[in-house]
Amino acid sequence: KAGVTQTPRYLIKTRGQQVTLSCSPISGHRSVSWYQQTPGQGLQFLFEYFSETQRNKGNFPGRFSGRQFSNSRSEMNVSTLELGDSALYLCASSFYTDTQYFGPGTRLTVL
């Protein structure tokens, strides 16, 4: 089976812009989670989608949003980018368990 894929791998944006990241889970996985990883904070949970519904949400501002499509692919959107949003954004999929399989991540740099 193909693994989790994320696009794009790298992004450079300026403050105030918005960005959309895409994630395709492992075939058959219906749960998709998003994480933000920074050197200072480690891996922080953003939100999880299951069958097109947001099932869990982390403690991030409303500028961070997501959605999931009927084919389980997911997108994450960050509006009004801030310098502190620079991070590695990771998508993970799972199949009815808490074992998560991660994609390679999208490195976002906000200038």
Next chain:
Amino acid sequence: TQLLEQSPQFLSIQEGENLTVYCNSSSVFSSLQWYRQEPGEGPVLLVTVVTGGEVKKLKRLTFQFGDARKDSSLHITAAQPGDTGLYLCAGASGGSYIPTFGRGTSLIVHP
């Protein structure tokens, strides 16, 4: 809030040495995962342990889940430069599918 404490935070050793990384919590986990992450990439799942006292071996890596399912250890025998990376433990509890991640142990193995 569940907390997973990993120790040590950093480890720099010579090729051929043995090492142990610890993951501790006050929460009981239904299962616990170990991941290895290389710079700029997503975490790669190494193992999932589910039964208290369980020991799993993956070549030179030995994983143990504590009897009370609150802690785990990862032991590497005869470390090699290819073992270099960030080792993360993660666990979920209370019926949640969303795991909590430790801050990780950064391992460098010098040739």
